[in-house]
Amino acid sequence: MRTRLIEGVQTAGREVISIYERDFSVETKDDKSPLTEADMASHHALVDLLEGITPEVPILSEESAEIPFATRKVWQRYWLIDPLDGTKEFIKKNGEFTLNVALIEDGVPVFGIVHAPVLRTTWIGQQGQGAWKQENGGALELIRVRALPDPEQESWQVVGSRIHGSEEFEAFCRILPNHERTSMGSSLKLCLVAEGKADLYPRLAPTSEWDTAAAQAVVTAAGGQVLDAHTLEPLRCNQQESILNPFFIVAGERDPRWESALRASL
Numbered sequence: 354m355r356t357r358l359i360e361g362v363q364t365a366g367r368e369v370i371s372i373y374e375r376d377f378s379v380e381t382k383d384d385k386s387p388l389t390e391a392d393m394a395s396h397h398a399l400v401d402l403l404e405g406i407t408p409e410v411p412i413l414s415e416e417s418a419e420i421p422f423a424t425r426k427v428w429q430r431y432w433l434i435d436p437l438d439g440t441k442e443f444i445k446k447n448g449e450f451t452l453n454v455a456l457i458e459d460g461v462p463v464f465g466i467v468h469a470p471v472l473r474t475t476w477i478g479q480q481g482q483g484a485w486k487q488e489n490g491g492a493l494e495l496i497r498v499r500a501l502p503d504p505e506q507e508s509w510q511v512v513g514s515r516i517h518g519s520e521e522f523e524a525f526c527r528i529l530p531n532h533e534r535t536s537m538g539s540s541l542k543l544c545l546v547a548e549g550k551a552d553l554y555p556r557l558a559p560t561s562e563w564d565t566a567a568a569q570a571v572v573t574a575a576g577g578q579v580l581d582a583h584t585l586e587p588l589r590c591n592q593q594e595s596i597l598n599p600f601f602i603v604a605g606e607r608d609p610r611w612e613s614a615l616r617a618s619l
């Protein structure tokens with residue numbers, strides 16, 4: 354089933370690329386965020402794929418999110434998808450957007466695929482099995498978070514949004530030991546932590562559960578953590594009416610130096 358899913362998501366990615374490479378229309382959703390033909394094409398391709406493989410498992414997608422909490426709270430298992438994460442990056446044509454498919458069990462993302470079609474890269478995470486990266490259709494390579502280096506010897510790598518910064522994020526960075534910052538669109542930020550290219554991704558600004566669930570499965574299967582910034586408990590899906598995540602931080606490992614910077618910045 355895993356191979357069929359990965360190939361299906363990559364096929365949906367090719368549909369997205371065919372739209373990316375020509376002129377496409379951009380609409381504005383009720384929440385003022387942009388929507389392209391590619392978001393909808395990817396949504397339909399992923400829903401068809403998942404319904405074909407697991408017809409009994411319900412699907413919640415960013416593009417069909419109007420399912421009441423009363424209905425979805427009884428779901429023990431469901432697919433949570435963001436057909437195109439980083440729509441603004443897609444419109445800017447910088448390649449930093451992803452297709453995201455997560456399987457949630459009892460609120461926990463247990464399996465995830467994050468696919469970046471322009472980068473020709475896919476990240477996969479499966480609870481209890483491991484996390485992998487596949488580039489250019491090659492073999493799956495095992496990935497793992499890296500241990501935090503001694504900041505006296507080597508800067509910590511911090512990754513943030515290109516667009517959605519915040520006062521809290523700036524405050525956190527001011528207190529953090531020696532580090533370098535890079536910006537990146539979409540769930541790619543979590544994948545950078547999963548493969549040990551970044552140490553921290555503090556998201557002290559709003560996101561929704563579909564923005565993070567697939568990549569959370571990759572990060573945790575790679576040995577890392579996706580934690581509520583206030584409680585330092587792992588993010589859980591489908592726990593309440595609101596689909597918004599709390600502010601969170603992604604890290605390879607917990608460490609009192611970033612935890613105290615985080616407490617001071619909130």
Ligand SMILES: Nc1ncnc2c1ncn2[C@@H]1O[C@H](COP(=O)(O)O)[C@@H](OP(=O)(O)O)[C@H]1O
Binds near residue numbers: 415513564
């Ligand atoms: N005010 C807000 N509320 C909820 N989610 C928001 C938000 N502002 C941005 N986001 C989410 O942040 C994502 C982009 O993050 P980043 O800036 O890190 O690339 C968007 O994904 P989409 O492109 O899928 O809409 C969107 O879901």
Ligand SMILES: [Mg+2]
Binds near residue numbers: 415437438439563564
């Ligand atoms: Mg998104």
